[in-house]
Amino acid sequence: MPTSQDMTTHLDPGLLDALQHQVAVFARRAEQTRLGGVGQVRNSMDRAAYLLLNRLDREGPMGVKALAAGMGIDSSTVTRQVAPLVDTGLVKRTSHPEDGRAVVLQLSPRGQARLEEVRSSRRELMAQVTDGWTETERESFCTLLTRFNTALSARQAGLPSVDTETPPAS
Template sequence: MPIPPSEITTDLLERLQHEVALFARRAEQTRLGGVGKARNSMDRAAYLLLHRLDNEGPMGVKALAEGMGIDSSTVTRQVAPLVDSGLVKRTSHPEDGRAVVLALSPRGRSRLEEVRSSRQRLMEVVTEDWTPEERESFTDLLGRFNSALAQYHSSVTQGDEQNS
């Protein structure tokens, strides 16, 4: 059951925002390599795009943007270097030849697996003294936090569009 806002202390909110800020900085450091090999680094945008294409299969720019909560021009800009490096391939939509479909290439899948393995190993090392239940609980809470942030940003964006 949620705690009424009047019972949430300013001190607790200060600690929470500070821990989130530290987490964001550490998460950015994590993208620089995972465990063991600097070659396993990948920027956050590339990782998230490749991960989504791997999980959901080929899709258009608009669907990819909507699913990630960003605009199509941002996806187009982020995908360009992935196409240039051969990690993502552009193909024509089977039903509408004018539409572009993005798909993870075999090279992209291989690269994603390298990075994923390295990052999974890092998570294993960092939480090695945690119980399975603590790992599960932290993962659930972090997922809930991310969902709440996404929902908040979505409602703010929709409110901005309605006020325009």
């Protein structure tokens, strides 16, 4: 089995150093700005809340375990992150239609409206940050960033790297 050292010997170390540096800078900048958008809703929704609401919007009502599995995190983490969303009325807890004992999480109308405000603000930020880029450059960046995130997710899950060009899910 090849070692990590074996896999990188044929790659340009300078390029790998530059890549890891740019990823670190991106992570710091993303955390500092929270990529929250512009205007009144700037920075007004944290990353965890945004990702949870976004997944519920795209995939519909689901239980905590399904939500956790889809996001690649622990159920207890989802439970902890969802609690304030329920408290503020952005997410509703309802009974499962087939098993009344099970709880299903669902985006509330208030959550839907709030999510759209944040999405709109973040779309504006992305437009501003990529001002001067061509549509092809934006598409290429999105494709490469999606591939990068997919590879990181696969590595975190202990799976072999999957090279796909799927659009971003969350």
